[in-house]
Amino acid sequence: MAAIGIDYGTSNSEVSYFDGQQHHFIQLDPSIDGAHKIRSSVFIYYENELPTPPVSMIEAKVAQIKRAINDQIDKAKEGYYEAPDPKEQQRYSDRIGTLRAEFHNLPELQRRAIEILLKDMTVQDLPLKQLVETGKFAFGEDGFRRYLKTPDKGRLIYSPKNFLGANLVAGQQQAFIGLIAKQLEFFRLSAQEQLNMTVDSAVIGRPVKFHGTRGQEGNEQAIEIMTQAAKQAGFSQVEFLEEPIAAAYQIERSLDKQTNVLVADIGGGTTDICCITLSPDKQANLDRQQDVLSVTGARLGGMECDKNLIIKSIAPTMGRGLLMRNGLPVPPTYFSDMCAVDDIPKLNHFFSEEYWLDIAQTKSDVKESSLLARLLTVQEDKLSARLVNSARLAKEMLSSKDSITLPLHYVELDYDVDIDIQALRSSMQPWLSRVKALVKECLEHSAEAPEMLFITGGMSLSPIVRKELGEVMLPHLPLMQGDAFNSVCEGLAIQAAKLEQK
Known part of the structure; x- marks a missing residue:
């Protein structure tokens, strides 16, 4: 029997098994050699006829x-x-x-x-619950490629994790249980096959606060959904560990003395901060809550930066800011709704015929109608997820370049958008201010001051983030080096190994 760690992320997910000496990452995308990370998005589709209507x-x-x-x-x-x-x-x-x-x-x-x-x-007319019960599932790049090729054949759930703490209407909670169960089962069976062992237990990472506006009630709902999904997926035992604490367990293995560490886990959907006392003498302890000095978090992830970059640098080339004949601007909600890949009701509304008619009427009421024609193409061809993905790629490329030309030829032939580092920095400032406020909150609630800083999660690779936190806000703290992408999953696997021995 084996217990695995599952980093179920907003943007990406990964699975690892710790044998007491080293980590074994599970390959989750068979189309890419050595790819142990997988998109968290799921494409649910039909190859032939749609099922009987509800x-x-x-x-x-x-x-x-x-x-x-x-x-x-x-x-x-x-x-x-x-x-x-x-x-x-x-x-x-x-x-x-x-x-x-x-x-x-x-x-x-x-x-x-x-x-x-x-x-x-169309597929969009089907309730999510029926879609989950009757459709086929494709994960990772396979699912995303299917979505790009035949968006009308199914529905892409860009980030299932983002919905777990939300106010789900009748049937949606069961739908997400079924959907996530399919993902977790895929993770479990992949691990079982590659480890050549029965996998029956898991420690799953969780944010301090799940994406949603319902506070503790939303967090409890999210954990309940994940627990039921794990049982459906074949796990007999499952525990949850806050992601920044999991990352702390991984870096603890590199310490030679007791140290208070501030861990900032900045992922695709959430930002979680904790201050924790780490020590090589405590590595074998299963319960470490007494070592957590302070922990806080919020739904502040890299996806918000992707959307902000679209609004700042791409939306103006699609008509944002244009004036209509009555002197009023084109409704800015067009562009925020266009980016709402983590809000199913809002995105379905954006893809509706009524919304198409509204944009089309506005298009006839502006001088530069060719710009709004691009927005109309995104609406008609359901390209929102692809556009947000392009913004994410632009953000990543600007981590090492001062400027880029982003090709959006799937919207319009020869449609390119120039974006520079200043535009990215400007689009990130409101988000960064909120991240820094979380760090300040965590420090204020900690009984002891941190002695080192560790930044992890996908957004930790951004030079802008590292400079703002490490050089501007906390220049007195030595910055620990670690794996930005794998530290959480490695910590979860370490905890899973302890669970296995319990």
Whole structure:
């Protein structure tokens, strides 16, 4: 039996097994050699026909057909009473009898309703719960490639983790349990095959505060969803560990004395800060909560920077800031809604026909209509996730370059956007201010001052982030070197090994 650590991230996920001496990372993307990280996004799709529409949609369509039949019956009755002779009356009487038979033939009405619905229905019309129960799943690059090739064949859930603490409507909570269970099962079976051992336990990383606006209630909901999903995925035992504490367990192995360390874990969806006392003498201890001096977190991740970069540098080339004939600007909500890949209701609304009509009408009301035509293409072709992904790539490229030209040829032929480091820095400032406020909060609540600083998570690779935290805010703290991408997962695997021995 083996216990694994699962870093279930907003942008990427990874799995590791610790044998007491070294870590064994599980390859999760078979299309890429040595790729142990995988996109957290999931593409749920149908290769052929869509499934039978939900009962509620069928019932609504049957009611609509019945109303139409009733209208025909009423017209036939009018014809009967106005008929000039008995022969004509009999014709109308027969017609009324046929229509009444149709009205009461429920199986035939349901068949007609399903036929009509399937003719016009798209994947976007299906409730997420039905999609999860009946669709096929593709993970990582495989799923993202399928989405880029055939977006109309399925639905891309860009970051399932972002929804766990949200206010989920009826059926959505069960839908996310089923969806995440598929991911966790994929992780478990991949580990089982590569380790050649039965994998039945896991320690899963969790943010201090899950993405959402419901506080502790949202956190409890998120943990409940993950717990049920893990059970469905075949794990008999599962525990959760806050991600910055997991990262601390990994760097503890490099220390030679007791040290208070400030850990800043800045990922794709959340930022978590903790101040913790680490010591080589405590590495074998399973419960370390007494060593946590302070911990805090918020939904402040790299995805917010990606969206801000779109608003700052890409949206103006799509019509943001243009004035309509009445002197008012093009609605800025067009562009925030366009980026809402982590908000299913808002994104579905953006992809609706009503939204298309609204943008099209606005397009006819501005001089530079060619710019809004690009926005309309993103809306029509459902390119939001691809655009956010492009912004993420631009952000990463600007970590080592002063300026780049970002190709957006999937929106329009020869459509390129020039972005420089100043634009990125400007777009990141509001986000950075909030990150620094979290660091300050953690320091204020810690009974002891930190002696070292460790920055981890994908955003820790940004020179802008490292400079703001390490050189500007905390220049007196030595910056520990470590693996920005793997430290959390390695710490989770270390804790899983302790759990296995318990």
